[in-house]
Amino acid sequence: MGENTGREVELTVERIAHGGISVGRLDGRVVFVADAIPGETVRARISDDRKKSFWRADAIEVLAPSEHRRDHVWPVASIARDPRQRAGGAEFGHIALSHQRELKRQVLAESLQRMAGVESDVRVEQLPGDHAANGLGWRTRIRLHVDDEGRIGPMASRSHTVIPVTDAPLASPAVQAATPFSERFTGLGTVDVLAPTVGDARLVLGEQKPTVISERVGERTFRLDDTGFWQVHREAPAALTAAVQAAIDDAAFDPRAANLDLYGGVGLLAAAVGDRFGASTRVTSVEADERATERAAENLAEWVGAAAVTGRVDRFLRELEQSASAAERARLRAATVVLDPPRAGAGTEVMAALGRLSPAQLVYVACDPVALARDVALAAQHGYRLARLRAFDLFPHTHHVEAVASLVRD
C-alpha cells in the first residue's frame, strides 16, 4: 500500500458518511471523499490508501456538480486550493445551507437505524438568525493555531498544518473584529478569541491563566472561565435550555428525586431543569473540571436543592451504586437524568451504570450522532426506549449536528 497516494481518479459519490465525507466506489473499494456532495462526479486525489477496506481522497475538481453546490463561504477552505492548504472547520461551506441540514439528518437517522434499530423522522432545526445570515457569524468563540512564523489560523482538515487566514466568516462580527489576523504569536501554540454576551471581546493567548467572564441566557447570567467550555453558537445556550426543558416528560418528573445533570459544565442544563420545575427542584450537576464545578455551584446557588460535584461521571455513578442507601436508590429510580457528554458519548460503562440505577427518564444531549446511536442501543439493553428526538443545526457550514433525545423506561 502507498503506491496509490496522490493518484487522481474520477468518482461518483453516492451518500454522506459520518464526519462529513461522501462515499464513492473505485473498482468495488469504498473511497471516502472530502469536499464532494452526494450525487456529484468529481476528480479526486487519493490521500490515504493504507487500509485494505477503504481509501481516502480529496475532491480536486467537480465534473458534474450537485444542484446544492455553492461557492464556498470561506475561499481559503474551497476546492480551488490544494487539499493540504484548505482551512478546516467549514467542511460543508460549499453546500446550500438547507441541504447541509438534510445531509446531517441523513447521518443521524441512518446511525440510529443501523446501530440502534430505531426508525426516526427527525428533522434538523435551524437556529434563529441563521437563515438570514446564510449560516455565517454564529461562532462566539474560535480557536486559532500558530504556525512556525507566528501566523494564526485553523488547522487544515485531518492535519496539523496551520493555514494562516485573514478572516473567519463563521465567527460573530465581534469575534472577527477582535481577531488579530495580521499579528504574529510565535511560540504561543493557540490564540482563542471570545465575544461573550456580557463585556468586551477578549483573547486567550496560549496557556494564559483563566479569567471569570459572564454569559447571559434569557434572564439568567452564568459565570464561567474564559478558558472553559461554553456552547459556541450565539443561540445555542437558549436553544438547548428550551429543548431540554421540552424534552422532559413532566408526568415522569419528580422535583424531589435525585435528578442529575451529568457532564454539567457550569450548570447551564441544571439551571434549565430548575427554571422549568421551580425553586425546590433537587438536581446535582456532575463535571470533571474543578473550576467549572466551582462556577456551577455559584450559578446554581438560588436552588436550595441544587449541588455541583467535581468528578468523572463514570466514577460518580460507580460510587453512587456502591454507597446509595435504599431511600437514595428510590430517589434515583424516580430521577430525571440530563446528560451532555463530549463527542465520544457516555459509553458502555456509564450507560450500564445508568441502566442499573434505572432513573425514570434520560435526556441525552449529543454532539455526535454515532455516539448517540451507540448509547441509545446500550440504553435499550437496559429497558429504555427513544421516545422523542430533536436535532439542531448548532454548527452551520460544518458537518456537526446536535441532538436532544428523550429516553424513557419501558
Ligand SMILES: C[S@@+](CC[C@H](N)C(=O)[O-])C[C@H]1O[C@@H](n2cnc3c(N)ncnc32)[C@H](O)[C@@H]1O
Ligand atoms: C459538551 S460539554 C457540556 C457542558 C454543559 N452541559 C453545557 O451545556 O454547557 C461536556 C462537559 O463534560 C465535561 N466532561 C468531559 N468528560 C467528562 C467526564 N468523564 N466526567 C465528567 N465531566 C466530563 C467537560 O469538561 C465539559 O464541561
